[in-house]
Amino acid sequence: MEEKRSVKLALLGLGTVGGGVYKLLERQKEELLDKAGASLELVKILVHNIKKERAGVDASLLTDKWEEIIEDPQIEIVIEVMGGIEPARTMILEALNAGKNVVTANKDLVAEYGRELLDAAQKNQVDFLFEAAVAGGIPIIRPLKQCLASNEIDEVIGIVNGTTNYILTKMFEEGMDFEEALAKATELGYAEADPTADIEGLDAGRKVAIMASIAFHSRVTFSDVYTEGITKISAKDIGYAKEFDSVIKLLGVAHNTEWGIEVAVHPMIIAQDHPLASVRDSFNAIFLHGDAVDDVMFYGRGAGELPTASAIMGDVIDVARDIRYQCTGRISCTCYRDTLVKEFKDVKNKFFLRMQVDNKPGVLAAIASVFGVHKVSISKVIQKVITDGVAELVIVTEAVKEYHMEDAIEHLKDMDTTREISSVIREY
Structure with missing residues (x-):
C-alpha cells in the first residue's frame, strides 16, 4: 500500500475564521489523512500579539515573525485569513514566489489584485485558491471553474451578504424599520460595529466582482461594480413590495451580454416565486443560468467561523491532493477573455x-x-x-x-x- 506523506501548513491570522480553521484541523485530523491522501500538519500560526492568551491553541505554534514561515522550505501551504490588503498582499506574493501554495478567504484582496496573484501562482506553478472569499461555506468558485466549465454562463445573481439579508427579512416579516433591524443584527453579531461595508453594498460588490470574473472568463474588479446599499429602504417600500407579491433583497447582479458585462449591487424588488425570494435571515444564495445546465442555485451559510473554515479546508485538501500527485498550478486564472464592462x-x-x-x-x-x-x-x-x-x-x-x-x-x-x-x- 502506498505510503501517505505529510504536508505542512502555516496559518496567517487567528481571529474568528482562523480559529475555525484550527478547530477543523484538530477535529478532522484522522479523517484528513484519507480525505487528502496526506496528513495535514499545522506547524506555524502567525499572530500580531504572541503574548495574548488563546484557549485551546497550542502556544508552541505561534509566531510573530513572517520569516519563520516564508524561509521554511518544509511549509508547502500558506492559509491567509488576516483580511485587508496589506500586509496580506505582500505576504501572499512572497509565498507564491517562494513556491508555496496559498489558500485565502480575502475577498478585498482577490477583488482588487486577483490577476496579480493568479499570475504569480501560474508563473511558479503553484495553487492559489479562494473558495471562501465569496460566499462562506457555499461552494461557488470551484463549481464555476470546474463543474460548470462547459457552460456559457450569461447570468449570475445572488444574495451574498448575510447582514443585509437579515435586516431586510426582519423589515419584511416583522415590520421593523431599518434602524431597528440593524440594531438587532448588531446585537446578534451579524453586523459589525461599523456596518458600512455591509449596508452600503461594498462587501457584496467585492464578491460579485470575483464571481463575474470567473463566470464570464474576463477580469472584473471592484471598481467596475456599481454599488448601492439598503439604508434608504423604508417600511412603505416593503409594504408596496408585499402588495406586488414580491420582496426586496440586496442583490449582486451580473450579466454577460453581447454588448458587454453588466455588474452591480443594489436593492431589487423580486417576485416571491423566484427561488432567491425565499432566502431568509442571514443565509446566502447564488442563482445562475448556463446555456447547458439551465438554472442552478447554491444556498447556505455565507459567513461565520465554521462555514468559512469549511470552504478554506476544502481548498487545503484540494491543494494537498495536487501536491501528492505533483500537479499544483493545474487550474489557475480562467480570465482568458477581454470583455468590455459596460458603463452602468x-x-x-x-x-x-x-x-x-x-x-x-x-x-x-x-x-x-x-x-x-x-x-x-x-x-x-x-x-x-x-x-x-x-x-x-x-x-x-x-x-x-x-x-x-x-x-x-x-x-x-x-x-x-x-x-x-x-x-x-x-x-x-
Missing part, C-alpha cells in the same frame, strides 16, 4: 418610483409627459391620497437605460408639483 448608465433596468406630489388635476399627466420626453415607458401607476393636498404616487416602469431614468428623475425634482422623490428601487 447604459444598463437597462425596470424601476419602482415612489414620490409625493400635489394632489390636483393635471399632475399625473404632466409626470407622464416627463417620462415620455426621457424615453421611459410606464407599466403601472398607483395613486393614494395622503393628507393636506399631497398624494403618494407609485410608478413602475418598463426596462429603461439608467441614464434615461436619472434624467427623468432630475426633471421631476424640478417640477413645482413634486414635493419629494421618496424611493427609487430597481425591479428584477
Whole structure:
C-alpha cells in the first residue's frame, strides 16, 4: 500500500475564521489523512500579539515573525485569513514566489489584485485558491471553474451578504424599520460595529466582482461594480413590495451580454416565486443560468467561523491532493477573455418610483409627459391620497437605460408639483 506523506501548513491570522480553521484541523485530523491522501500538519500560526492568551491553541505554534514561515522550505501551504490588503498582499506574493501554495478567504484582496496573484501562482506553478472569499461555506468558485466549465454562463445573481439579508427579512416579516433591524443584527453579531461595508453594498460588490470574473472568463474588479446599499429602504417600500407579491433583497447582479458585462449591487424588488425570494435571515444564495445546465442555485451559510473554515479546508485538501500527485498550478486564472464592462448608465433596468406630489388635476399627466420626453415607458401607476393636498404616487416602469431614468428623475425634482422623490428601487 502506498505510503501517505505529510504536508505542512502555516496559518496567517487567528481571529474568528482562523480559529475555525484550527478547530477543523484538530477535529478532522484522522479523517484528513484519507480525505487528502496526506496528513495535514499545522506547524506555524502567525499572530500580531504572541503574548495574548488563546484557549485551546497550542502556544508552541505561534509566531510573530513572517520569516519563520516564508524561509521554511518544509511549509508547502500558506492559509491567509488576516483580511485587508496589506500586509496580506505582500505576504501572499512572497509565498507564491517562494513556491508555496496559498489558500485565502480575502475577498478585498482577490477583488482588487486577483490577476496579480493568479499570475504569480501560474508563473511558479503553484495553487492559489479562494473558495471562501465569496460566499462562506457555499461552494461557488470551484463549481464555476470546474463543474460548470462547459457552460456559457450569461447570468449570475445572488444574495451574498448575510447582514443585509437579515435586516431586510426582519423589515419584511416583522415590520421593523431599518434602524431597528440593524440594531438587532448588531446585537446578534451579524453586523459589525461599523456596518458600512455591509449596508452600503461594498462587501457584496467585492464578491460579485470575483464571481463575474470567473463566470464570464474576463477580469472584473471592484471598481467596475456599481454599488448601492439598503439604508434608504423604508417600511412603505416593503409594504408596496408585499402588495406586488414580491420582496426586496440586496442583490449582486451580473450579466454577460453581447454588448458587454453588466455588474452591480443594489436593492431589487423580486417576485416571491423566484427561488432567491425565499432566502431568509442571514443565509446566502447564488442563482445562475448556463446555456447547458439551465438554472442552478447554491444556498447556505455565507459567513461565520465554521462555514468559512469549511470552504478554506476544502481548498487545503484540494491543494494537498495536487501536491501528492505533483500537479499544483493545474487550474489557475480562467480570465482568458477581454470583455468590455459596460458603463452602468447604459444598463437597462425596470424601476419602482415612489414620490409625493400635489394632489390636483393635471399632475399625473404632466409626470407622464416627463417620462415620455426621457424615453421611459410606464407599466403601472398607483395613486393614494395622503393628507393636506399631497398624494403618494407609485410608478413602475418598463426596462429603461439608467441614464434615461436619472434624467427623468432630475426633471421631476424640478417640477413645482413634486414635493419629494421618496424611493427609487430597481425591479428584477
